[in-house]
Amino acid sequence: MLERARELDANDPLAAYRDRFEVPDGVIYLDGNSLGCLPKATPQRLQQVIRGEWGEGLIRSWNDADWIGLPQRIGGKIAPLIGAAPHEVIAADSVSVNLFKLISAALAMKPGRKGVLSEPGNFPTDLYMIEGLEKQGLAEQRLADRASMEAALDKDVALLLLTHAHYKTGEVFDMAALTRAAHEAGALVLWDLSHSGGALPVDLNACDADFAVGCGYKYLNGGPGAPAYAFVAERHHDAVQQPLSGWMGHARPFEFTDDYAPAPGVDRLLCGTAPILAMAALEVGVDLIAEIGVERLYAKSQALSEFLRECLDDRGVDLDLVSPSDPASRGSQLSYRHPEAYALSQALIARGVIGDFRDPDILRLGFAPAYLRFEDMAEAARHLAEVLETGEWQRDEFRKRSAVT
Template sequence: MLERARELDTADPLADYRDRFDLPEGVIYLDGNSLGALPKTTPDRLAQVIGEEWGHDLIKSWNTADWISLPQRVGGKIAPLIGAQSHEVIVADSVSVNLFKLISAALAMNPGRKVILSEPGNFPTDLYMIQGLEKQGLATQRLAARDALVDALDEDVALLLLTHVHYKTGEKHDMASLTKAAHEAGALVLWDLSHTGGAMPVELNECAADFAVGCGYKYLNGGPGAPAYAFVAERHHEALEQPLSGWMGHAQPFAFDDDYQPAPGVDRLLCGTAPILSVAALEEGVDLVAEIGVDRLWEKSRALSEFFRECLSEAGVKLDLVSPEDAYHRGSQLSFRHEDAYALCQALIARGVIGDFRAPDVLRLGFAPAYLRFEDMAETARHLAEVLESGEWRQAEFSERAAVT
């Protein structure tokens, strides 16, 4: 399979982009769905912001370097990657904070309804934000299994909150049909794109989505703790009210009025001052993803994951696949169930193959096609076969590894 992998790499139209990332020698990085690799342009960009814009121009850079509009500018660049208009997306805060803002906004836009519908096993922060509002008496959480979500939509549901691609299994929701069903029930819809944005095509406007959030540190390669982004459909801009009415979300922040007046459109989602270094780093990753093109990334992602499954079969590796069989129904990852998945993951890391573990028993491998090769797939399958056959994952003692998103 290694020879075939190298033939596929030679024919890969995205192969040259691997050199645009700073990747450690001897490492196969299959954790890009938790933290994307470092674009080689990012250190120079940050050095410019630190040394020239901050160090030399100081406060003038809010104007001369246009720091003030950086959240809008980078949001506008993310917009076409998720099927939105440039003025519908803004970079701000974290996914968790943006969830809180938009859940609250949806409740205010749907008076008389308090139920937030989601599914058990959704990413914890999505559920925790619902529960936080529930403790304040502002919302009621309702959970329904995937195949029961449509039936759970009734006149009490204000908002359907779902993650487009499930963080653990990689299973993808049908955004268009679920959004349509929610609207028919009088509910709004908020999509979490954290495992989608920058990895696969999304058509928020085509699907008539109301709101969306997503993170910047996974497939957008914005760096650890990179700011998130938020989408609000243009039709909701006037009605949008969010509870974190910070000064940067004011219509005239430098008028320093005592009373809050929301900025027009999606700008009202801003709260405090933008973290300029972090947003500047995110812009480098977004620019690179936009240059490559999401459609091409998605095509290669599917090819990588299917080739990896072929390699596993060729190597005689039998693991319980918990991701959908059909590549079109899953995100850019494959997840496998194994009773000792944590130890198995650690054994692979010791060999330089970095995937991750999801409790209680899932080995998750993320495919970031901008910098992964078909050769990496063949080598990972070889390592996995050797680890399972040798039993080294049983023998080694592993220190606990933090589980990141």
């Protein structure tokens, strides 16, 4: 399989992009769905911002270097990656904060309805934000499993909030069908694209989506804690009133008036001052992913994951796959169930194969195709087979959980 992997790498049209990222020697990085690798251009860009724009330009750089326009500029670059128009996307805050803004806005747009429908086992922050609004008396959390989701869309549901690609299993929702069902029930829809943006083809406008949020530090390679982004369909621009009425979301912030007036369009989702260094790093990652192209990345991701499955089969590894077996039905990951998944992941990390663990029993392997090779798949399969065959994972140091897993 290793020889075949090298042949595939030799014919990979994206192979040269690996050299545009910092990938440590001896590491097979299968956790780009949690934190993307560092683009090699990012340190140089940050030095330019720090030494030149900040160090020399000082406050003038808000205008001269267009710091003030970074949220809109980066949002406009993310937009075509998720099937949106540039003026419908803004880079700002975190996924959690943007969820709070848009859940609140959706509830205000549906007076008489307080239900926010999601699924059990959704990413925790999505559910926690609903709970927070519920404690304020503004929302009522509703949960339904995937099989009964459409039936749960009753007259009390104001908003359907779902994660497009599930963080644990990678299973992908039919965005178009569920958006249509929600609209037929009189509800709005908010999609969390944290495990989709920059990895999977997404077409928010073709699906008639209302709102979306997404992450900057996974597949967009913006760095740890990178700013997130938010989408509001143009048809809702006048109706959306988000609760965090901060200075930068004002229509005329530099008039310094006492009364708040929301900015036009998606700009009203801004709140505080943008973190310029983090924004600059994010822009480098977004530019690189846009250059490669999501369709090409998705095609390679599917090929990598299927090749890894072949390599595992070839070595007789029999793990319980909890991701959909059809690559078209899953995100850019494979998740396996094992009663000692944590110990397995730690044993692999000790060998330089960095995946991750999701409680209680999921070994999750992510595929960021911009910098992964088919040879990495063959070698990852070898390491996993050896860890299982030797019982290496049973060592005490691998079974003792750390604070961050």
